[in-house]
Amino acid sequence: MKNPAQASTRPAHSLPVRIMHWVNVYALCCMLFSGWEIYNASPDLPFLFPQWATLGGWLGGALAWHLSAMWLLVINGAAYVLYGIFSGHFKRDLPPPSPKAFLRDMWAAVCLRLPHKTGHYNAVQRLLYGGVICILVIEVLTGLSIWKPVQFGGLVSLFGGFVLARNIHLAMMILIVGFIVVHLALVAIVPRTLVSMFKSVPSDPQEANDA
Ligand code: HEM
Numbered sequence: 001m002k003n004p005a006q007a008s009t010r011p012a013h014s015l016p017v018r019i020m021h022w023v024n025v026y027a028l029c030c031m032l033f034s035g036w037e038i039y040n041a042s043p044d045l046p047f048l049f050p051q052w053a054t055l056g057g058w059l060g061g062a063l064a065w066h067l068s069a070m071w072l073l074v075i076n077g078a079a080y081v082l083y084g085i086f087s088g089h090f091k092r093d094l095p096p097p098s099p100k101a102f103l104r105d106m107w108a109a110v111c112l113r114l115p116h117k118t119g120h121y122n123a124v125q126r127l128l129y130g131g132v133i134c135i136l137v138i139e140v141l142t143g144l145s146i147w148k149p150v151q152f153g154g155l156v157s158l159f160g161g162f163v164l165a166r167n168i169h170l171a172m173m174i175l176i177v178g179f180i181v182v183h184l185a186l187v188a189i190v191p192r193t194l195v196s197m198f199k200s201v202p203s204d205p206q207e208a209n210d211a
Contacts, residue, residue: 012119012196012203017089020080021197027076028176030055030069035173037062044166067147074140081133096130097123116190119203125186132179135172142169 013021033055040048041059056062084090097105101123108114109124116122121129145155145165159165187194195201 010119010203011200012193014087014089015200016083016087017080018197020076020083023072023076024080027069027073030065031073032173032177034062034065034069038066039170045170070140070143073136077136077140093121094126094129097126102127116193117204118192118196118201128179128182132176132183135175135179139169139172139176142166142172145169 033053036049037054037056038059040054041062054062056065084094105114105123109122114122114124141155142159142165144152145159146162146169149156149162149165156162156165159168192201
């Protein structure tokens with residue numbers, strides 16, 4: 001039987017999750033802004049990213065930023081996934097939601113009736129967080145394919161060739177930006193979640209996430 005007092009002293013986000021989350025934000029910002037500079041050097045869609053939203057100053061500088069931030073993103077991401085698996089964080093806090101739970105929470109969110117419990121993710125959040133983690137993995141793998149297409153020839157074939165791998169890389173970037181917009185909107189709706197991502201705040205004393 002769970003002890004409610006114990007449950008309420010668990011921090012909403014453990015220190016490793018908080019550190020890795022902010023390292024991820026820094027690495028991803030560097031990746032996005034330098035990636036837009038690289039795209040601008042050889043655009044394959046009818047638009048360019050504005051210069052103020054790019055990093056690196058020119059193609060060579062942007063590539064240097066993109067590749068060094070990629071190592072930070074990959075090492076931090078691998079540490080997060082290993083931590084998530086071995087600490088039980090994924091199993092306890094981020095289990096994939098059932099379609100029923102997702103539809104119920106999505107409907108409640110649309111009606112602006114979805115309550116937020118500190119330290120517990122609702123089904124919409126769990127789908128969004130699980131989804132963006134998978135998208136980031138595809139983003140890195142397609143990035144490796146177009147960076148070293150000879151050495152990672154197997155990966156290039158898996159993604160249907162160089163051109164398709166580049167387009168998937170671009171499509172995943174758009175999904176990541178879409179995630180960030182929704183994520184920041186949700187944080188703005190419940191600003192106290194931001195505090196819990198900076199310092200240790202006890203989670204609400206309710207352990208179970210509905211499947
Ligand atoms: C400045 C930008 C960002 C802010 C202010 C922010 C803020 C937050 C906050 C407050 C939470 C906790 C939500 C809650 O307790 O209900 C959270 C969780 C999370 N955020 Fe962000 N976030 C940002 C950027 C990102 C980015 C760029 C990503 C990845 C693409 C991301 C992925 C996640 C994930 C996966 C979680 C769940 C972490 C876990 O418990 O393992 N965030 N974020």
